[in-house]
Amino acid sequence: MNTGDIQIxxxxxxxxxxxxxxxxxxxxxxxxxRNLSDSDDTKLMRTLLQxxxxxxxxxxxxxxxxxxxxxxxxxLALRSGVHIVTGDNSxxxxxxxxxxxxxxxxxxxxxxxxxxxxxxVQIVGGEANRKMVSVRASKSSQFASALMLMGLSMxxxxxxxxxxxxVSRPYIEMTAQVLKQAGVEVSISTNGHTxxxxxxxxxxxxxxxxxxxxxxxxxxxxxxxxxxxxxxxIRLRNLSLxxxxxDAIASELFKHFGVTTQQVHSxxxxxxxxxxxxxxxxxxxxxxxxxxxxPDLFPTVAVVCAIMGVxxxxxxxxxxxxxxxxxxxxxxxxxxxxxxxIEVGENIMHIFPSKLKPVDVINTHEDHRIAMAxxxxxxxxxxxxxxxxxxxxxxxxxxxxxxxxxxxxxxxxS
Numbered sequence: 001m002n003t004g005d006i007q008i009x010x011x012x013x014x015x016x017x018x019x020x021x022x023x024x025x026x027x028x029x030x031x032x033x034r035n036l037s038d039s040d041d042t043k044l045m046r047t048l049l050q051x052x053x054x055x056x057x058x059x060x061x062x063x064x065x066x067x068x069x070x071x072x073x074x075x076l077a078l079r080s081g082v083h084i085v086t087g088d089n090s091x092x093x094x095x096x097x098x099x100x101x102x103x104x105x106x107x108x109x110x111x112x113x114x115x116x117x118x119x120x121v122q123i124v125g126g127e128a129n130r131k132m133v134s135v136r137a138s139k140s141s142q143f144a145s146a147l148m149l150m151g152l153s154m155x156x157x158x159x160x161x162x163x164x165x166x167v168s169r170p171y172i173e174m175t176a177q178v179l180k181q182a183g184v185e186v187s188i189s190t191n192g193h194t195x196x197x198x199x200x201x202x203x204x205x206x207x208x209x210x211x212x213x214x215x216x217x218x219x220x221x222x223x224x225x226x227x228x229x230x231x232x233x234i235r236l237r238n239l240s241l242x243x244x245x246x247d248a249i250a251s252e253l254f255k256h257f258g259v260t261t262q263q264v265h266s267x268x269x270x271x272x273x274x275x276x277x278x279x280x281x282x283x284x285x286x287x288x289x290x291x292x293x294x295p296d297l298f299p300t301v302a303v304v305c306a307i308m309g310v311x312x313x314x315x316x317x318x319x320x321x322x323x324x325x326x327x328x329x330x331x332x333x334x335x336x337x338x339x340x341x342i343e344v345g346e347n348i349m350h351i352f353p354s355k356l357k358p359v360d361v362i363n364t365h366e367d368h369r370i371a372m373a374x375x376x377x378x379x380x381x382x383x384x385x386x387x388x389x390x391x392x393x394x395x396x397x398x399x400x401x402x403x404x405x406x407x408x409x410x411x412x413x414s
């Protein structure tokens with residue numbers, strides 16, 4: 001099959017958008033932010049920051065957005081007043097104890113109002129009495145990023161020591177890169193366990209323009225489609241291999257599934273690039289991969305392994321039990337219903353080569369990444385459906401529109 005170049009427009013990076021919104025709020029609107037994500041999470045982040053700035057509420061409802069909740073806890077800890085941060089049932093089951101413990105250790109006041117270690121929390125805003133803080137980094141990188149961003153509100157900045165095994169380090173490095181781009185002094189210890197964030201730089205007379213990169217996590221779903229439909233030529237607009245996003249590793253990871261990536265420079269716009277994905281349909285027979293630094297790629301890769309019959313050992317996944325769904329259980333449940341043999345340990349999933357049979361409906365478990373990870377199966381089995389398609393709005397509102405463009409092009413050229 002040769003469908004020609006199928007043009008895909010990706011959303012802006014949700015992770016970068018949320019970090020830049022925090023930085024811009026803490027630096028009093030020093031930047032003009034272009035190409036902000038239109039995801040539900042970023043819209044929520046923007047709304048809550050505006051409410052905080054204008055003191056229009058004391059209750060900050062974060063829906064099911066973990067990044068938003070954790071960033072807002074640190075943000076509000078230094079703002080005078082009494083604040084409540086809460087969310088839906090899913091979010092209120094996700095751990096925040098390491099962040100709360102770190103904030104309280106430097107003289108701030110956060111208390112749990114219901115279950116210990118989880119939202120809701122009450123925050124009595126005040127001033128930190130120390131600039132040095134330690135935080136466990138084994139559950140979520142968002143705790144470290146929240147503290148790094150909070151350093152902009154502290155007179156002498158902040159020094160953060162990461163304790164224990166560090167998960168999703170590329171997201172911490174992304175936060176550091178955003179702060180550097182904003183003019184903040186950032187230094188990292190030689191062992192990579194201490195991040196020192198300088199105080200907020202002096203305000204400029206002119207706003208600087210920041211254009212947010214498109215999202216590499218979203219790109220992974222089209223890498224998956226390319227892998228299972230050899231001969232397709234998918235073009236991902238406004239994306240570059242030279243990215244600070246950790247999920248850019250997808251371009252290397254999907255080589256194991258026969259997908260190669262060509263970077264194409266625009267003849268019309270200086271510096272603009274897109275990526276062309278080409279697939280030969282030949283996956284490695286075996287794959288062993290550790291997702292500690294790129295957890296959002298796990299659902300996509302797991303499904304592709306099952307489709308292409310790869311004997312896969314997927315490691316570094318235990319923290320995925322604390323996302324919008326238990327992503328390990330969600331993947332297992334749906335693939336097993338399709339006849340896939342899977343064994344799961346505490347931190348590893350073994351997917352055996354199996355012949356998949358279609359099912360009527362894939363349960364998304366109210367998780368946007370589960371919905372998009374299983375979407376490529378709809379191209380192979382046209383009678384299958386995804387329940388609650390709107391769940392993708394959390395990170396990629398136009399996903400189904402872009403997906404349909406591939407479906408239409410395939411039908412046109414078949």
